[in-house]
Amino acid sequence: MTVHDTRLAGGRVFLHGSGLEDVDLLITDGLVAGIVSRDSDAEAREVVQLGGKLVLPGAIDPHVHLGKDIRVPRDPDDARLETASAAAGGITSMLVYLMSGEPYETVVPGAQAVMEQDSYVDFGFHICVGTDDHVHDIPAYMREFGISSFKFFMNFKGEEGAYLGLPGNDDGYMYDVLGMAADNGAMINPHPENIELVWKLKNRPIDESRGPLSAWNQSRPSFVEAEAVQRVAYMAQITGASVYAVHTSSQLALEAMERQRRSYENLFVETCTQYLTLTTEADCGTYGKVNPPIRERADLEALWVALAEGKVDTVGSDHNARHRSFKEKDVWTASAGFPGTGGVLPLTLSEGLRRGVPLDRLVDATSTRAAKLFGMYPQKGTIRVGSDADIAVVDLDGSYVINAATQHSGADYTPWEGTEVPLQVVHTLVRGEFALRDGQLAERTTGRYLRREHSGAAALAAADSEGEA
Ligand SMILES: [Zn+2]
Numbered sequence: 001m002t003v004h005d006t007r008l009a010g011g012r013v014f015l016h017g018s019g020l021e022d023v024d025l026l027i028t029d030g031l032v033a034g035i036v037s038r039d040s041d042a043e044a045r046e047v048v049q050l051g052g053k054l055v056l057p058g059a060i061d062p063h064v065h066l067g068k069d070i071r072v073p074r075d076p077d078d079a080r081l082e083t084a085s086a087a088a089g090g091i092t093s094m095l096v097y098l099m100s101g102e103p104y105e106t107v108v109p110g111a112q113a114v115m116e117q118d119s120y121v122d123f124g125f126h127i128c129v130g131t132d133d134h135v136h137d138i139p140a141y142m143r144e145f146g147i148s149s150f151k152f153f154m155n156f157k158g159e160e161g162a163y164l165g166l167p168g169n170d171d172g173y174m175y176d177v178l179g180m181a182a183d184n185g186a187m188i189n190p191h192p193e194n195i196e197l198v199w200k201l202k203n204r205p206i207d208e209s210r211g212p213l214s215a216w217n218q219s220r221p222s223f224v225e226a227e228a229v230q231r232v233a234y235m236a237q238i239t240g241a242s243v244y245a246v247h248t249s250s251q252l253a254l255e256a257m258e259r260q261r262r263s264y265e266n267l268f269v270e271t272c273t274q275y276l277t278l279t280t281e282a283d284c285g286t287y288g289k290v291n292p293p294i295r296e297r298a299d300l301e302a303l304w305v306a307l308a309e310g311k312v313d314t315v316g317s318d319h320n321a322r323h324r325s326f327k328e329k330d331v332w333t334a335s336a337g338f339p340g341t342g343g344v345l346p347l348t349l350s351e352g353l354r355r356g357v358p359l360d361r362l363v364d365a366t367s368t369r370a371a372k373l374f375g376m377y378p379q380k381g382t383i384r385v386g387s388d389a390d391i392a393v394v395d396l397d398g399s400y401v402i403n404a405a406t407q408h409s410g411a412d413y414t415p416w417e418g419t420e421v422p423l424q425v426v427h428t429l430v431r432g433e434f435a436l437r438d439g440q441l442a443e444r445t446t447g448r449y450l451r452r453e454h455s456g457a458a459a460l461a462a463a464d465s466e467g468e469a
Contacts, residue, residue, distance in 0.1 A: 004028045004044040005432060011050035011393065014057065014363055016382055025055065027389040030431035035385060050393060053426065056363055057383050058092025058390030059345040060370040063246060063270060063316030070320050070337065071099040071164055072111050077410055079118035082321050082341065083447060084408040087120035087435040089342035090392030090425040093380050093450060094121055095370075097151055099128040101165040103137065108145050112449050119447030120435045122390070124374070126151050126189060129177055130166030138180045146451025148375055148459070149187045151246070152177050154228045155195040155291075174232065178241035185458030187242040187268075187373070192228035192253070193220065193292060212331035214280040217293040222250030225292045229253045233260035233267050242266040242456025244373065247318050249275045249292040251302035258311065266457045268313045268373055271303050273340055273347045274415065276315065284415035286334040287327050290318065307365055308357045314370045315348050317341040324413040339409035343402065345392060346421045354422075375452035375459040378466050389432035398424030408441075 006027040012020045013035070026034035026042050036042050066073035066082055073079050073096065086094055096115070100107045104127050115123050128151040129135055141147045153161055158168045174190070181188045198220055208215045229245050236243035237260065245257055248271045261267050278284070278294045288294050306312045320337030327334050345366050352362040371381025378387050400406060402416040428436035433446050454462060 001043060002028070004033055004042060005046070007042065007044035007047045008055060008391070008393075009047050009049050010038070011053050011055035013055040013383060014359065016368070016384070019360060020054070025383065025389070025391070027432040030389055030433070032383060032385055032387050032389050035383070048427075054394040054396060055383070056090070056392045056394060057367045057381055058392050058428065058430065059090045059366045060376070060380060061086060061091050061094040061317050061319065061341045061344050062314050062370040062374060063272065064094045064096045064319045064341055065337070066096050066321065068321070070322065072107055073114045074110070076114070076118045078321070079115045080120075080445065081408055081410040082319065082339070083118070083120040083123070083445070084441050085319070085339060085342040087428045087430070088406070088408055088425065088441060090345040090394065090428050091341055092121050092390035092392065092428060092430045092435070093123065093376065094341065095124045095126055095149070095374060097126045097128055099164045099166065101130055101167060103133060104141055105144070108147070115447065116449060118445050120441070120445045121430055121447045122380070122450050123447055124376070124450035124452050128153070128166065130156065130161060130169065135176050135180050138186060139184050142184060142186060142453070146453060148185065148452045148455040149189055149244070150177065150181060151189045151191065153191045154232060155191060155193040155198070157195050160195055171231070175235060175239065178235055178239040178243070181242065182240040185454040185456070187244050187456030189244045189246050190228070190232045192225055192232055192245055194224050194228045197224045197227065211280065212286050213282060213288050213294050216289055216331050217280050217295060220291065220293050222252040222292070222295060222299065225250055226252035226256040230256040230260065233257060233264070236267060237264035242268070244268040244270060244456065246270050247272045247275070247292060247316070248303070248312070250295050250299045254302055254306050254311065268456070269306070269311065270314045270316050271307070271312050272316050272318045273343050275303055276300060276307070277347050277351055278415060282415065284417065286329060286331050287338055287413050288415040289327070289331055289334050289336050290338060291336045304355055304357070307352070308361055310361065310364070312365060313373060315344055315365045317344050321409050321411045323411055327413065338413070338415050339407055339411040342407045342409070343416055346423060346425060347416070349394065350421050350423050372460055372463040373455060375454045375462070376450060377463040389429055391427070391429040392425055393427035395424045395426050398426065400424050
């Protein structure tokens with residue numbers, strides 16, 4: 001009889017189609033080798049008793065920035081500290097944005113090497129395109145590196161992208177990017193903000209009496225985001241591209257996407273934990289400055305409705321390990337962005353359950369849908385025989401208070417400081433190995449690079465045919 005590596009016993013396991021089941025998981029060689037009844041006599045070298053805790057597919061953070069300049073991970077701690085944050089929050093895979101004006105064959109191998117040394121979680125890359133050469137090379141990036149999703153900053157007109165080393169672009173460039181993605185089964189992840197409106201609105205008086213987050217929101221109101229979403233979604237239909245609106249923050253942007261979806265289906269929506277849990281009333285000050293801005297209560301409520309209805313595809317973090325010294329300034333000079341990957345699963349799950357959102361929607365939004373959209377399914381995003389044993393074990397009777405230390409990030413602060421979370425991730429397994437065990441991070445990191453052949457509609461078609469097999 002086969003002796004398995006690990007038996008996760010006594011948990012309540014989330015299985016697609018049937019929901020929570022009182023079954024045991026058998027893990028061998030990093031894969032789910034069996035899903036068996038409690039009284040099965042299957043043997044394993046180690047049996048881990050879970051005592052009724054929730055066993056979920058490991059969460060996937062589809063939106064992460066690494067590196068001190070937020071462009072590229074370069075140092076060991078860029079990978080180690082930030083992926084520790086992820087693993088401590090039940091993340092087992094992340095997709096990291098690489099940003100460079102250089103050809104990416106000079107960037108990807110170094111970033112991959114840094115991550116393979118020190119990442120707790122499996123990882124893939126999105127590439128930010130900014131030059132004509134980048135667009136031309138999309139097929140080569142897909143073939144050589146298995147990178148099938150490409151970001152494009154609609155707001156980088158003129159000199160706006162210079163701080164990331166990216167030249168200015170325009171809607172003609174966007175048209176080329178979308179066409180190239182459509183021809184090759186890739187997906188475009190636009191940063192949708194109309195920068196010309198932002199420039200215009202800069203001269204408008206702003207009421208700063210309601211705090212820094214309100215002031216920042218007034219300076220980049222949600223129609224700035226919604227107009228850009230609408231434009232890129234329309235052009236997606238014209239070109240046949242798959243478009244994934246990153247960090248959707250507002251009711252107006254959701255509505256713009258819904259309107260376009262009525263006539264064209266390959267449009268996808270990501271939101272981030274901050275837009276589901278923070279409003280301009282939050283007391284985190286400039287730590288919470290981000291683009292798009294934290295919005296009003298009505299936007300947060302609209303995002304939860306959309307998530308429950310399946311109109312929000314994924315929840316990511318837009319994690320950015322910008323150090324606190326860049327944040328402790330007035331709202332106009334503080335840097336945008338903050339760390340958040342550690343909160344994606346705990347905050348979305350706890351707040352979603354409190355609101356009565358079905359567990360299968362929460363699992364979909366924090367794991368399965370990202371796996372399907374970004375070409376990782378069914379290796380990732382589900383618990384089934386043959387899939388990677390990527391698991392988050394959650395104690396619904398546990399609780400913890402978020403602070404900089406619980407987040408592990410080198411940024412050394414969190415906008416959720418002091419937030420009490422009424423559940424706790426206790427174990428995180430990446431391909432069958434404990435990255436987090438009883439709340440303690442492992443000594444050794446085991447994250448591997450993820451190649452992803454297609455993203456968007458092409459990846460969904462592949463995932464669907466797998467589902468039927
Ligand atoms: Zn981002």
